[in-house]
Amino acid sequence: MSNYFRANVDAMAAYVPGEQPQPGTPIIKLNSNENPYPPTPAVMEVLGNFDPELLRRYPHPFAQDFRHAASQVLGIPSNWIIVGNGSDELLNVVMRACTDLEREVVYPTPTYVLYSTLTQMQSARLLEIPYSEDYQLPLEEIIAANGAVTFIASPNSPSGHIVPKDDLRKLARNLTGVLVIDEAYVDFAEENALDLVQEFENVLVIRTLSKGYSLAGIRLGFGIANPQLLSGLYKVKDSYNIDAIACAVGTAAISDQNYKNACVAKVKKSRIKLAQDLQKLGFQVWESHTNFLLTQPPQNNAQDIYLQLRAKGILIRYFPQPRLDDKLRITVGTDEQNQALVSALSLIV
């Protein structure tokens, strides 16, 4: 077949998401950091009573109901909020609005692989700066690089660590480009960087309903920044990027903080137990502020463990790339799921 693609797209490796088995397959799925608990019952009520008139019409272009609800919860005016079709869309929008061949993207590695995929799609210049072995932020190098966009996931995936707010503040103060703080896992952490958006006009904090709110299937994320910064992003997003169902479901979910907090508390409790059980089996476990654990098996056989578990119907994440190919990322499931994993592991290692 002829080659129809731009050279950068042709050269790209496609983003490989965690494997998604058919629903109903008897599988323990601990590979994509989904929440093991269902979304709030308020969500099912919204779906059960959904007004067909809302399906006939185009949805609100800014997902106004969701913005209002998020504004209430965060204590931030709704015009400081942009809603995305998953936070992935917002990452893409920032990339398209702010970068090109001359305007560089910078981020510390290892981190969320999508930053690399989006940069290649955009043909933007890219500078990846490695974290130290113990995940100290390479602050001076990132400041010196002064990207048009700098991505920091905090808490980070796949390491699970949180970037100290003082470091983020120093970045915001010294960078002349946009600092994107990706807080996909913030619901499982003890601190967040939201107040930096009020301190600095170049900070965009991005969050999602996929993890803390058990709504990965609905595709809803949001960004918080100064309205001036958002105005450029609004030019680039699809006009009707949030469908009416996602907007209504997300509004119900973010309005039920008690339910979300209860699920998060269960996950955090299970995280402690799972970490201890893995350590008993000789695994090294990194401190996590998320709903997953980065671990290194006692023998140098991460890929083998991943494959053996897979054969037993337990999916975890293995990254065949430098620095991660001796490690495994395990999503914290229910206590029953975690126990099944630990039992299976005890027969392997």
Ligand SMILES: *Cc1c(COP(=O)(O)O)cnc(C)c1O
């Ligand atoms: C899961 C994840 C996202 C994507 O979230 P969606 O809202 O589902 O698109 C973004 N960033 C990081 C670091 C993630 O782990």
